[in-house]
Each structure stands twice: as structure tokens, then as C-alpha cells.
Amino acid sequence: xxxxxxxxxxxxxxxxxxxxxxxxxxxxxxxxxxxxxxxxxxxxxxxxxxxxxxxxxxxxxxxxxxxxxxxxxxxxxxxxxxxxxxxxxxxxx
Numbered sequence: 001x002x003x004x005x006x007x008x009x010x011x012x013x014x015x016x017x018x019x020x021x022x023x024x025x026x027x028x029x030x031x032x033x034x035x036x037x038x039x040x041x042x043x044x045x046x047x048x049x050x051x052x053x054x055x056x057x058x059x060x061x062x063x064x065x066x067x068x069x070x071x072x073x074x075x076x077x078x079x080x081x082x083x084x085x086x087x088x089x090x091x092x093x
Contacts, residue, residue: 013061015060038052041055
């Protein structure tokens, strides 16, 4: 399966939702209080919790895209990229 940007973006959003769920519902069972990363980001930026949540979502998508690019570069280096695939297909035909 070849990586795609839409899958990378979707993966970033789904991972953000999953981690948010864990921080607000599972972490209180372990720590006794929720891990409010949105509030921490909002305070760091000098704004509200909502802006912090938006910044967290944007960061998740951007990091997912960076991961996609790095993974694609590694995959291309390992498999030889599209040029070598085309040569292999010609040899097989």
C-alpha cells in the first residue's frame, strides 16, 4: 500500500482523537486528574483553552504529514522508488 497525504491527515486526526480520549477519560483513573494539554498549550500561547486545542490539532496534522514524508522517503529508498519499479516491470514483461 502506497502512502497518501489524505491517509496521513486522517491518521493525524484519528490519533489526536484517540489521545484526547485517553487524556480526559483514562488519565484521571491513573493520575487522579485529567491531563489538559489544550489548557497547557493555551497558557503557553497566552490565549484560551480553545485556541490551545486548535493548536494541538494543527500540530498533530503537521507532524503526521512530516511522518508521511519521512516514511515515504524511507520506503522509496528501500524499494528503489518508482523508476526502479518501472524497470523491474519492463524486465518481467
